[in-house]
Amino acid sequence: AQRVTQPEKLLSVFKGAPVELKCNYSYSGSPELFWYVQYSRQRLQLLLRHISRESIKGFTADLNKGETSFHLKKPFAQEEDSAMYYCALRTGANSKLTFGKGITLSVRP
Amino acid sequence: ETGVTQSPTHLIKTRGQQVTLRCSSQSGHNTVSWYQQALGQGPQFIFQYYREEENGRGNFPPRFSGLQFPNYSSELNVNALELDDSALYLCASSLSGRGADTQYFGPGTRLTVL
Numbered sequence: 001a002q003r004v005t006q007p008e009k010l011l012s013v014f015k016g017a018p019v020e021l022k023c024n025y026s027y028s029g030s031p032e033l034f035w036y037v038q039y040s041r042q043r044l045q046l047l048l049r050h051i052s053r054e055s056i057k058g059f060t061a062d063l064n065k066g067e068t069s070f071h072l073k074k075p076f077a078q079e080e081d082s083a084m085y086y087c088a089l090r091t092g093a094n095s096k097l098t099f100g101k102g103i104t105l106s107v108r109p
Numbered sequence: 110e111t112g113v114t115q116s117p118t119h120l121i122k123t124r125g126q127q128v129t130l131r132c133s134s135q136s137g138h139n140t141v142s143w144y145q146q147a148l149g150q151g152p153q154f155i156f157q158y159y160r161e162e163e164n165g166r167g168n169f170p171p172r173f174s175g176l177q178f179p180n181y182s183s184e185l186n187v188n189a190l191e192l193d194d195s196a197l198y199l200c201a202s203s204l205s206g207r208g209a210d211t212q213y214f215g216p217g218t219r220l221t222v223l
Contacts, residue, residue, distance in 0.1 A: 004151070043113075044152070044199065044214040086151050095142065095203050095212055096165050099151030 002027040004089050006100035013077050014108050021072040021103050023061075023087030032090040033063055033070040034097070039083045047072075047085070057081070077107045111136050113202050113215035121221045122190050130185045130218045132200030140164070141183040142212060143175060144199040152199055158183055159205070187220075195222045 003026040013019055025031055035047040048056045050063040050070060061072045070087060084104050088097040114133045122128050134141050140159045144152035154167035158177035172188040181202075187194055197219050201212040 006151075043216050046211050049211075088151075092165070095140065095210060096154045096157060096167070097142075097144075097152070097212065098154065099144075101149065101151050 002089055002091050002098050004087050004098055004100035006087055006103050008103050010104045012106040012108065015079055016076050019074045019077045019105065021085050021105065023070045023072065023100060025068050025070065025089050027089060027091055029091060034088040035061055035072050036086045036088055037083050079107045079109055081105060082107045113200060113213050115200050115215040115218050117218060119219045121223065123223050124190055124192060126190050127188045128190060128220060130198050132183045132215055134181045134202030135213050138202035138204055139181050140203045140205055141177055141181065142201045143185045144201065146197040146199060190222045192222050195220060
């Protein structure tokens with residue numbers, strides 16, 4: 001069965017520091033990975049997906065099939081990046097998502 | 110363009126009761142997925158409806174059931190409520206049932222079972 005692991009619950013950094021939010025997955029087939037973000041008092045929204053290979057709000061994530069990882073990175077954190085971040089895996093023909101437990105990113109001034 | 114809406118916002122029920130949660134999908138979307146998010150956990154897939162038919166189900170018992178209507182709005186019904194059913198229930202709509210489509214989430218319904 002598929003599984004998504006986010007090993008840390010909280011990451012606290014100062015503004016301008018680099019950020020790496022870890023995500024590992026377990027799936028025997030071809031995965032599709034996503035990062036979702038939830039800002040305070042807002043709904044869950046898509047941040048980026050690995051097939052797009054794009055940078056959103058300065059964040060990037062590379063799928064490493066050898067290490068079964070999809071870590072989210074940003075070189076210089078901003079206070080507005082403070083939020084809850086979820087890594088998610090899509091498998092199968094429908095759009096069912098398997099989520100990790102999430103990590104709270106706190107960026108201090 | 111109207112986003113995904115859910116009602117009610119909050120709900121309190123007692124064990125053994127039944128509950129119905131509602132979701133209106135984003136304009137033009139024909140697929141709705143439901144997720145349960147317990148405190149401190151990520152969302153967990155319950156089931157998906159595509160053009161009024163169930164299109165995949167997660168590891169939830171049959172007392173969790175759903176419907177999708179011709180206008181693509183949806184209901185989640187839970188019978189014989191248990192304390193562990195207390196959670197945030199999220200609805201997400203997408204353009205079609207294909208995995209390539211982005212899911213847009215609603216604000217959720219917070220269910221408390223006493």
